[in-house]
Amino acid sequence: MRPMLFARGADRRPFAPVRSILATTSAVAVAVLVAASLSAGSYALWADGVTTTVGSVTTGNTALSVSHAFSTTAWSNLLPGEKVRQPFTVTNSGTVAHSLSGSAVVAAAGYEVRAVEGTCPAVALSGASATVTPVALGTIASGATRTMCLEVALTAAATPGSSTAFTFTVAGSQVP
């Protein structure tokens, strides 16, 4: 029995450093915990908050439309120097006022196109042809409908007995 006990004691001796390391580590851990709990005070702090709901932004729209009841016979059999006017309307169903301008494109030579705000006057329209220079047509408010007048004039450059299509474009730009 004795030698056996002695042998066990001899076997355990190498583990003594491990035990001391464990003891030191646990002692340090306990010291750190105690120090932390003493120095930190309470972790509870007041907090409050509110939320503002800003909502949203909804954008408007722009919507210009042109309507007319042009008579094709009125613009038929035109002679050089003849000027024929017909009315049309522009409607702004958008949410903002627009300033308008008109420009014309004619496929053939010898045609002049002019436009003016308001009802058609009895006299010929003045100014440059809208085929060359865009014509200002004033401002149209949101929801408004305005009457305009379109004039087609024939010059000597036109080919006799011919027919041609033309386009008149009313452009709107938002008024700041």
Add this chain to the structure above:
Amino acid sequence: MNKLVKGSIAAAAGITLLMGGAGSLALWNDSADLTGGSVSTGELNIISNGDGAWTDNIALWVPGDEDTYTETFTIEAAGDNLSFELAADYTAVGANGVTADATVTIPGATAVGGVFTLDAGTYVATVTVDAAFDATGTANQTVTVPLGDVEVTLTQVP
């Protein structure tokens, strides 16, 4: 003397000796109470002074429009050792031509990195959201852009 008599005398003497050593059994007692009073806590809260409003209150925005949403808050902060931070959280908007960002102002205080550090007192914080809309041609018509929430938080700091 017989044994009984001697025993009685010895017992009596012993009791007498015991009594003489004990003295009086009455002792003075007294006590006093310490009134600890009470602990009163302070406060830290923020409340809205009512729903915010737009300056121009534009129903349908068109390019070039700008408007400002403003809401004010009252902050009540009481406490001998109270110090707190105020921060506002907002995700800036940039969509469909609409841009918006939020700012917080507190009279007499300056934010550092978007955070106000304040001591106890009563403050009025103003939260403003500046929104603008821009577009060209016929872009971004009849769209609704949500502007989200501004979250204002107060946090006590040690």
